Amino acid sequence: MSGVGGNETEAEAGGPAEQLQRERQREQDLKELLEWFRQNEKLPKEIEPLLLRRFYQCMFGNVEETQKLIEVNYALRNRHPHLFIQRDPLDADSRRTFDYADILPLPGLTPEKYKVSLYCFRDFEATKMHHTEDTRAFFMVSDCRFVTPDDCANPEILSEGEVQIFDMKGTTMRHISRLTISTLRAYIKFLQLAFPVRLRAIHMVNCPTYLDRIVSVVKPFISEEVFKLIRFHTVSMDSLYEFVPRAMLPEEYGGGAGSLETLRTQTQKTLVEHRDYLMNPNHWVVEKTEKRSGNSWRFFK
Template structure:
């Protein structure tokens, strides 16, 4: 009985603090006009239900968004730039959660021609998919459960030095900084699969632009994709990766439907744009483990 009462008390406290955070958000001129309730819950859970730390994370998130509007605000999931990205690459949240309660996303090329890579536009597409996921339930069968962390899988099949030469350093820095300081979930692991024989050359080029905290989370799978199964259940992976989550084409179609359905949300400045940006003095922190 006491444990039931404790859980009830915790739920009442969470509900009260989330309501207070909504009011704080609404009246904070350093923030946009609106925030989706599920996204607010993610910020709150990410900071272990600490309301004050949640406020700091939210302010950093929108400060970085407004510092890089070409990545986070000026966007359209159905425009020509987005279509080019989704025609040559897959950016796919995978269904379900790991036993550790982590959400998994997969990124891979469908077309290996390096000239089709446009790093800034591709990064913008990545964040559109992420922003849609953050207002979508992680597990339909358990709507009350939110993920406790993020696992990313990058398939390096077809990656050449020509691809690496097309990286935009400013975009890479903004991407890493946002993951490290502003993501509404905690980054737990990055898995690189189908690594090429010249992996060392690629790492030597990009490592100076990746923070030590992020680099420590990267695991390179150099021999076989089988080593990935020790970290991500096969049931969550696409058929093409030995899993049971459906084909890449099915997952791609589902993701595109979600993007189209949320186009107005992604393009609505009321959810993203700060009308009166102020100087922020909040401390920085790292969202890992």
């Protein structure tokens, strides 16, 4: 349902007249989508304009497909409120996650206009991992990012896709044993069906020697389409630099984007600034679920 992979890009060729026509059509489509959103009883009361733009761009400007993606997104959110709605970036569960792991959107965009995010352990003790609470924290960071500019230097530019980097340093089979299957299934389903950005690549770095055992656990939950996007970097970080500019990576990864501590501080500041938004039911809760037709859940069968 959501844009996973693919090589399509929005057509930007043409002269000033064609560009102006596209901009007017985009404005008209977004205006109609906003009105549709407000009148749709399957959706919350409010949506941030930037998030609506992301849904629209994810579906390459197809209004009907955008509407389908939006409905799936909020249906999944309300089906799993413990992951997407009942949350607070300052509560004890969130603090525990952010104390032992980093969930960091990296500054800027790649030459292909992709946004890059990094996920890594700060503390390798497996008992510190609480999969459901950690997944909730991941979606809080994502939801903050989706309502903030992708590139501060060019705030009007939206990313053309998402690149995720998972640093597996310190990952053991004890960590894998602490995965909650229902949470893993919900996370992957949301990523595949409802994410408001196009997933372009997943890079696994610092892979352990027992990588095949880890993959065997999670692969049954991942679609073939998504699995093809995963690249395993087993030798060194050099192979990652072929896909992600070093300038975008933290200093600890041989990059020039500042230290992990600096990026962590920025991310936490953004979460605090958006706390009211993250916890506002008007943006997330569908109140009239009892009026949905029997076909509303067809996407999850």
